[in-house]
Amino acid sequence: MTAGSAETIPVTIVSGTLGAGKTTLVNRILENDAGYDVAVLVNDMGEVNVDAELVAGSTDDDVIDLTNGCICCRLQDDLASEVTRLADERVFDCLLVEASGISEPFPIARTFVENDAVAERYRLDTMVSVLDAYGFWKEFDPETNRPTEQAAGGRELADVLVDQVEFCDVLLLNKCDLVPHDELDGVESVVREMQPRAGIHRTTHADVPAETVLDTNLFDFDAIRRSAGWKRRLAEDHHGHDHDHGNAHGVSSFCYETTRPFHPERFEAWMDEWPPGVYRAKGFFLLSTRPETVMGLNRAGPSVTAGPIGRWQPDDEPTTRLVFIGAELDEEAIREQLDACLVEDGAEVPTEELSDPFPTA
Numbered sequence: 001m002t003a004g005s006a007e008t009i010p011v012t013i014v015s016g017t018l019g020a021g022k023t024t025l026v027n028r029i030l031e032n033d034a035g036y037d038v039a040v041l042v043n044d045m046g047e048v049n050v051d052a053e054l055v056a057g058s059t060d061d062d063v064i065d066l067t068n069g070c071i072c073c074r075l076q077d078d079l080a081s082e083v084t085r086l087a088d089e090r091v092f093d094c095l096l097v098e099a100s101g102i103s104e105p106f107p108i109a110r111t112f113v114e115n116d117a118v119a120e121r122y123r124l125d126t127m128v129s130v131l132d133a134y135g136f137w138k139e140f141d142p143e144t145n146r147p148t149e150q151a152a153g154g155r156e157l158a159d160v161l162v163d164q165v166e167f168c169d170v171l172l173l174n175k176c177d178l179v180p181h182d183e184l185d186g187v188e189s190v191v192r193e194m195q196p197r198a199g200i201h202r203t204t205h206a207d208v209p210a211e212t213v214l215d216t217n218l219f220d221f222d223a224i225r226r227s228a229g230w231k232r233r234l235a236e237d238h239h240g241h242d243h244d245h246g247n248a249h250g251v252s253s254f255c256y257e258t259t260r261p262f263h264p265e266r267f268e269a270w271m272d273e274w275p276p277g278v279y280r281a282k283g284f285f286l287l288s289t290r291p292e293t294v295m296g297l298n299r300a301g302p303s304v305t306a307g308p309i310g311r312w313q314p315d316d317e318p319t320t321r322l323v324f325i326g327a328e329l330d331e332e333a334i335r336e337q338l339d340a341c342l343v344e345d346g347a348e349v350p351t352e353e354l355s356d357p358f359p360t361a
């Protein structure tokens, strides 16, 4: 295939606040039965890109991860070279880019529009924002139509949310199962006011058909360019906007890794009393009572799920990897608390005699 001679590949960029349901959407699209062959690029903030591993049902070839940085600032060159390499190596119908929950969609979109080598192969097709309707309802101030100061992550992160809403073609109002119906009307009208142009879909577990977000031809550069968000971002870029990965928007993250399993009761008790500041945790862990099981942990705002998500395969090295994201995290204290939940070598009650309060399926 010679560059420029082939059709350009449509690109969908998925952004959204931490834990809103982006990975849920990506998994759904990868499993699409509409016949699209989709390549996925994920960018997670955290030392380990657990998102890439949590994207299920895909071979390694389908999922590229850009770890250790935020594609919205530091990784734009990597993004450009990864996507051009991908187009050289493989034939696929659509590219799906999952931005981390703190990435602003603007610079990612810009790479596809302004980088010549990228624009030769790709066409920016759809900007999707996944909004946590439950979090939005809890943290939005109806008086000002803006997120409250207390909203998770504070003002700066709240501004990212506003950007994500203003700067999209398709908006999923996700987690509708958690919000009373009449409240949803209120949330939708606020969102509609912020973003009159986008198609808004109310979803539970990001349940939209692939056609809603792939190859829609909805991206309208002229409309976006006229939007307030775009102008503000251009002005900020002019003033040398940058933020530091790992502490972007006042948010920091770290990954807890160990090959020693958790004592089920101790770890469960720890999960009952989350340390302050953590508003997102995800990954997988080992439980001493179930050495063959991959246990998943997913906490977004008030909802926590922890339970089996698969079995370790013979080539795996069973390891706990939990990413914590939050504001003013006391990393050292959290690590110590987690260490105290691990089973000790020797001297313990035999594993089979421990009670295990976690769900089995």
Ligand SMILES: Nc1nc2c(ncn2[C@@H]2O[C@H](COP(=O)(O)OP(=O)(O)OP(=O)(O)O)[C@@H](O)[C@H]2O)c(=O)[nH]1
Binding pocket: 016, 017, 018, 019, 020, 021, 022, 023, 024, 025, 051, 100, 101, 174, 175, 176, 177, 178, 203, 204, 205, 206, 280, 282, 298, 299, 300, 303, 305
């Ligand atoms: N109740 C409910 N839970 C949901 C819904 N959609 C997703 N979740 C859960 O919310 C948690 C976070 O979902 P993810 O898809 O991992 O969110 P994300 O946006 O990829 O998270 P980050 O990449 O960390 O920003 C998971 O436990 C999901 O199962 C929904 O519609 N309703």
